[in-house]
């Protein structure tokens with residue numbers, strides 16, 4: 799079966815308990831709306847929207863890792879374009895956070911409690927060393943999604959399938975640099991350089 803999505807299994811198991819987000823914006827400071835944290839943008843605007851894109855892709859993937867036009871109705875193409883654009887906007891939001899604050903007041907990020915997990919404090923320090931690098935990668939995700947929206951509008955299954963299968967790598971590149979850089983070497987060993995050969 800051809801598979802295109804989600805992170806390689808060796809990576810941290812994402813805590814999927816998106817604990818019912820406890821009102822991120824406080825209404826009592828009208829003069830200065832609190833900007834979202836990176837963690838909030840990541841969970842609510844990047845991860846969820848990527849899931850919506852993957853869901854459509856997974857349902858229509860063919861043997862060549864393209865989207866099978868027979869499985870794509872006009873409505874689905876439109877939906878794909880809409881989710882791609884919405885993920886693009888999430889990525890732009892990420893790229894324009896200024897300053898970039900990972901979490902508020904001691905909140906924890908996924909996997910920071912496990913032995914190999916990087917903490918929010920570590921992640922913040924890495925971003926503070928090179929915030930522009932993170933913004934560049936976020937803009938990279940945004941352009942990728944703009945291309946996907948275009949391919950979806952053109953009903954181009956080959957291109958859309960290829961772009962969807964590459965999303966994972968785009969997420970992972972930034973995660974390896976900014977979320978769990980300590981695992982870079984380990985993860986590189988698990989990375990399959992030629993995914994096409996791994997049919998089973």
Ligand code: HEC
Pocket residue numbers: 812813836837838840841844845848892900906907908909921932933935936939965968969970972973976977
């Ligand atoms: C430009 C950098 C960047 C890109 C691109 C990126 N991420 Fe992230 N992501 C981060 C950082 C930094 C963290 C660690 C901080 C955190 O967990 O909030 C993170 C954490 C996460 C988390 C854990 C959130 C939590 O609860 O702690 C998930 C899930 C996630 N990313 C999903 C994705 C997906 C899916 C994509 C691609 C569609 C993606 N990310 C693309 C930087 C990025």
